[in-house]
Amino acid sequence: MPDPVDTLKVSDLPLDDLLACHECDLLMRKPALAHGEKAQCPRCGYELYAHRYNVIERSLALVLAALLLYVPANFLPIMQLNLLGLTSEDTVWSGVVALFNTGMQGVAVVVFLCSMGIPLVKLLCQLAVLLSIRWNIGRNYGLLLYRIYHHLRDWGMLEVYLMGVLVAIVKLVDIASLTLGLGLVCFISLLMVQILLEVVMSPHQIWQALSGEDVHAGD
Known part of the structure; x- marks a missing residue:
């Protein structure tokens, strides 16, 4: 699961490294996924995105x-x-x-x-x-x-x-x-x-x- 981001440190991170949940708006670091894995919000469990095969x-x-x-x-x-x-x-x-x-x-x-x-x-x-x-x-x-x-x-x-x-x-x-x-x-x-x-x-x-x-x- 992605790691939540401290709001005081958001300005120190590139925008490409940040991800917001579509359901609960939790701001987190964008995880690197391997094939077949999916990222879920640690707060509400919403599937943020997946990395599927072919x-x-x-x-x-x-x-x-x-x-x-x-x-x-x-x-x-x-x-x-x-x-x-x-x-x-x-x-x-x-x-x-x-x-x-x-x-x-x-x-x-x-x-x-x-x-x-x-x-x-x-x-x-x-x-x-x-x-x-x-x-x-x-x-x-x-x-x-x-x-x-x-x-x-x-x-x-x-x-x-x-x-x-x-x-x-x-x-x-x-x-x-x-x-x-x-x-x-x-x-x-x-x-x-x-x-x-x-x-x-x-x-x-x-x-x-x-x-x-x-x-x-x-x-």
């Missing part, structure tokens, strides 16, 4: 998997609804179109951005950042794209959309015949891959790699 390769594999899942997750049927002899297949995209055609253009735009647009932009930013590190080109653009990605993190709400789908399934199951589609499996898989990507793609190592301190970021 961050770039593992993150690239997850980003590519997420991009492959993106199209089927959004355009394959999530469910098939049979009500009073009428059958309809619903996808994420068809939901956006239905909202737009029923006069709720504002809601349609929000749903599109949060469930399709922003998640795609986030994945493309992550891919560009990882490739800039892997190929050692365009680091300045990589820094810009990684900042954009961090600003967009809270706007991609796939989990909220999934909860809405699950609530709709629970409410409709008693009044109609429902068949779950491949699109739902792909959508859940996409969400799981993105969550795993958040864990694997260590921000500390990515920032280090983009600044040129550690080109391979844990390889």
Whole structure:
């Protein structure tokens, strides 16, 4: 664990050697980590950062998997609804179109951005950042794209959309015949891959790699 810093001695230490906990604001010395180790706040136990193995390769594999899942997750049927002899297949995209055609253009735009647009932009930013590190080109653009990605993190709400789908399934199951589609499996898989990507793609190592301190970021 990092060592807390005496407030009277802060001015004697370089800023690069200091670290503040995001949860309790404890100021401490930045520890040097070996591969596979992680730093935790000695006061609240919050994980400050970790030094993981093969961050770039593992993150690239997850980003590519997420991009492959993106199209089927959004355009394959999530469910098939049979009500009073009428059958309809619903996808994420068809939901956006239905909202737009029923006069709720504002809601349609929000749903599109949060469930399709922003998640795609986030994945493309992550891919560009990882490739800039892997190929050692365009680091300045990589820094810009990684900042954009961090600003967009809270706007991609796939989990909220999934909860809405699950609530709709629970409410409709008693009044109609429902068949779950491949699109739902792909959508859940996409969400799981993105969550795993958040864990694997260590921000500390990515920032280090983009600044040129550690080109391979844990390889």
